Amino acid sequence: MNPTASSKANRPLQNVNIVETIPLISPIELKREFPVSTAVADHVRQSRSILEDILTGNDRRVIAIVGPCSIHNTEMALEYARKLKLVADDVSDRIFVVMRVYFEKPRTTIGWKGLINDPHMDDTFDIATGLRKARQILLEINEVGLPAATEMLEPITPQYIADLITLASIGARTTESPTHRQMASGLSMPVGFKNSTEGSLEVAINAMKAGRAQHRFLGIDNDGKTCVMSTRGNELGHLILRGGRNGPNYDADSIAEASRLLSESKLPPRLVVDCSHANSSKDYRRQSVVWNDVIRQRAEGNDAIVGLMLESNLVEGQQSLGDDPSKLTYGVSITDGCISIEQTAELLRSALARLS
Helix, strand or coil, X not given: CCHHHHHHHCCCCCCCCCCCCCCCCCHHHHHHHCCCCHHHHHHHHHHHHHHHHHHCCCCCCEEEEEECCCCCCHHHHHHHHHHHHHHHHHHCCCEEEEEECCCCCCCCCCCCCCCCCCCCCCCCCCHHHHHHHHHHHHHHHHHHCCCEEEECCCCCCHHHHHHHCCEEEECCCCCCCHHHHHHHHHCCCCEXXXXXXXXXXXXXXXXXXXXXXXXXXXXXXXXXXXXXXXXXXXXXXXXXXXXXXCECCCCHHHXXXXXXXXXXXXXXXXXXXXXXXXXXXXXXXXXXXXXXXXHHHHHCCCCCEEEEEEEEECCCEECCCCCCHHHCCXXXXXXXXXXXXXXXXXXXXXXXXXXX
């Protein structure tokens, strides 16, 4: 037998491509480090209840999910939250503001995967620190008085942070994933499903149906032990229109078609419009165009529209991460381009005037 054949014959049967395994803190241990106060718990419950009422048509307010494309700096996130809270209070009669607090970034190929996965932004993947940072940020944002929204990407992550989340979303790249549909069925808050990157609504509608059903799947419990998760099903799934490869889908005809498909599937004909991504042709400066058109439709009586999403940060624009995170410009996104908090405030206040 030649040496190569001998080497292959003795190759291990599993973990061939695993370089290292690093134990993580359990969810219950992390929650003991960063406990939820009674005031924060009450805030999360109340915020979820308001969202449920809006999504079921019992509250006439419009949801505005606004904030950074991704969180990469604790100080920036909290400064943004404090500024957004001032505006949220001003528009609360007609608009229920939820802050985007996105920690996990799905990638088409490769790139920075978000604060939980790589908190130091240097490919060290210190996930233990990332989970601690994420939970601390969520606690402080809720203490400011803002509800938090995030994308659920890794199916284990919710056990660490879901008690601080008011609104979850499943992204365009994962809406078709059975794993994420099953995960959504067990989440304790409303979940938005984006149409696919191609623009397919059927994928998201099927995800909504699956998310409403009972499931059993592998996961971890509060102690971090592998277990079988048995879910009740989540009836607060909703559709998010984000456009697709063939263009935007926020116009009146597209929204009417989405409402029709939801009704035909015996799902509530209510939806959220993402003003970014393909709806803005991936140009953050065009988000205001989408926002104003959708607000006009709602003001004219289109009750199918229950919410809008905006990517917004302290400072408008986008910057590349580069090799030295210390050289990043404070307040600017390192993922998708964002409008500024000042522009966001203008859009929210103008929407209040039009919806009143």
